[in-house]
Amino acid sequence: MQAKFPSESLTILTDMVLPGETNPLNNLFGGELLARMDRAASIAARRHSRRITVTASVNHVAFNRAIPLGSVVTVEAKVSRSFKSSMEIYIDVWVEDRESGTRAKANEAIYTFVAVDDTGRPVEVPAITPQTNEEKERYDAALRRKQLSLVLAGKMKPEEATELKALFI
Numbered sequence: 001m002q003a004k005f006p007s008e009s010l011t012i013l014t015d016m017v018l019p020g021e022t023n024p025l026n027n028l029f030g031g032e033l034l035a036r037m038d039r040a041a042s043i044a045a046r047r048h049s050r051r052i053t054v055t056a057s058v059n060h061v062a063f064n065r066a067i068p069l070g071s072v073v074t075v076e077a078k079v080s081r082s083f084k085s086s087m088e089i090y091i092d093v094w095v096e097d098r099e100s101g102t103r104a105k106a107n108e109a110i111y112t113f114v115a116v117d118d119t120g121r122p123v124e125v126p127a128i129t130p131q132t133n134e135e136k137e138r139y140d141a142a143l144r145r146k147q148l149s150l151v152l153a154g155k156m157k158p159e160e161a162t163e164l165k166a167l168f169i
């Protein structure tokens with residue numbers, strides 16, 4: 001399988017925050033943002049693998065900034081690294097200022113998707129070649145995050161998490 005670039009999976013979803021999608025403070029409800037991020041990440045994983053993809057884990061979500069009712073929100077998702085059947089998807093969330101139109105980073109998240117066949121069994125995905133500095137940084141750190149996610153899920157013994165151990169030793 002030929003390696004792909006992260007830019008080939010780039011997925012951009014722009015939408016407004018409507019009544020019914022907010023919490024009692026009139027800011028975007030966290031679960032609604034998670035759903036938008038999951039949808040964008042799923043499309044990015046599909047673009048990279050050209051397979052059915054399922055969410056395996058949500059590894060990191062930071063709700064750094066509230067997003068008020070009426071805001072224009074852009075969710076950008078891109079595969080940051082692929083392994084055998086799994087892919088790390090990095091998601092950046094931007095909010096557009098109504099008057100100036102400038103974008104401010106509101107949140108970010110990291111999801112893991114797995115490509116599967118028609119029966120739900122994991123299948124191999126193409127390798128990925130990062131190009132920009134940001135893509136290279138995200139690629140380099142992805143193995144550490146994968147090991148952390150597997151350890152927390154009870155699927156890897158801490159002593160096998162070589163990349164994580166290297167951080168502390």
Ligand SMILES: CC(C)(COP(=O)(O)OP(=O)(O)OC[C@H]1O[C@@H](n2cnc3c(N)ncnc32)[C@H](O)[C@@H]1OP(=O)(O)O)[C@@H](O)C(=O)NCCC(=O)NCCS
Pocket residue numbers: 054055056057082083084085086087112114116120121122146149150153155
């Ligand atoms: C995700 C799923 C396919 C993994 O199946 P599995 O039996 O654990 O398969 P494997 O152990 O072979 O793991 C497959 C890949 O997922 C990765 N993986 C599994 N759990 C993971 C986790 N918690 N974090 C990171 N990666 C994980 C494995 O490391 C492996 O990656 P690799 O092939 O790139 O090395 C399976 O658990 C599943 O179908 N889950 C339900 C998915 C779903 O319905 N999501 C929507 C929720 S509503």
